[in-house]
Amino acid sequence: MDGWLLPLSIALIGMTGTLFAPLLTQRLVGRFQSEQFERQERMAEGQWQREQQAAELDVRRACYVAAMAGYRRYRIELMSFLWRAHKAQAEGAAGGGAGERAAGRADLEAARQAMHVAFAEAQLVGSDSVVAELDATAERLAQAFYRVLRLDEGDPVPDGDFEAIKADLLGLGERWKEMRAAMRADLGTDARLQRGR
Numbered sequence: 001m002d003g004w005l006l007p008l009s010i011a012l013i014g015m016t017g018t019l020f021a022p023l024l025t026q027r028l029v030g031r032f033q034s035e036q037f038e039r040q041e042r043m044a045e046g047q048w049q050r051e052q053q054a055a056e057l058d059v060r061r062a063c064y065v066a067a068m069a070g071y072r073r074y075r076i077e078l079m080s081f082l083w084r085a086h087k088a089q090a091e092g093a094a095g096g097g098a099g100e101r102a103a104g105r106a107d108l109e110a111a112r113q114a115m116h117v118a119f120a121e122a123q124l125v126g127s128d129s130v131v132a133e134l135d136a137t138a139e140r141l142a143q144a145f146y147r148v149l150r151l152d153e154g155d156p157v158p159d160g161d162f163e164a165i166k167a168d169l170l171g172l173g174e175r176w177k178e179m180r181a182a183m184r185a186d187l188g189t190d191a192r193l194q195r196g197r
Contacts, residue, residue, distance in 0.1 A: 056125075057187065063122040064130070064183040070111075070118035071137060071176060077111035078144055079169050080104060085152035086162040101152070112145065127186040133179040140175055144168055 084104045119138055123131050147160040147168070 060122075060125050061187055063118070063125050064187065066118040067115075067122040067134065068176075068180065068183070070115035071141075071179070074108075074111040074115040074141060075169060075172055075176075077104075077108045078141070078148055079166075081108045081152070082148050082162065082165055082169065085148065088152075089154070089162075105152075108145075115141070126183075129182045130179075130186050133175075133182040137172075137175050137179050140168075140172055144172070 081104050084101050088101060116138075119134050123134055126134065144165060147157055147165050150157050151160055151162065151165060
């Protein structure tokens with residue numbers, strides 16, 4: 001009895017192995033394919049996130065460039081209008097140069113509106129530090145605008161004479177540097193430049 005039980009057991013084990021081998025192989029292949037698919041999904045997700053970050057960075061960069069260009073143009077127009085107002089007061093001409101002043105006021109208003117649009121766009125996508133700098137800069141520019149208009153109308157505010165306003169507008173250069181530094185930090189420009197050295 002012992003002589004035929006051993007071969008039968010071996011045959012049963014062999015047949016069972018033969019029958020279950022495809023199932024086991026299929027399961028192992030399925031697990032491998034599932035892991036490979038998950039790995040590909042993670043890679044695709046990572047690529048998509050990198051592309052999204054690059055797109056967001058491009059949008060922020062474009063908004064910041066527009067904001068800085070709008071700021072510069074507005075500040076230049078404010079300085080120009082201030083000089084026109086000062087010149088008109090110095091000449092004492094009530095109506096003299098009215099056409100030039102009106103054109104200057106139209107240029108100033110166009111620059112002001114363009115700056116407001118550019119700042120608004122940048123405020124939507126900018127970091128908190130950039131938005132704080134934009135708000136502080138916009139407030140200083142609004143104060144300068146008000147003071148320049150009051151001077152032009154011949155009703156200057158206290159400490160709103162030509163020299164005080166000119167000093168204020170020139171001092172806005174420091175505000176511009178702070179705003180630019182916040183934008184560069186938000187874009188990571190300074191860190192990339194330091195790594196490139």
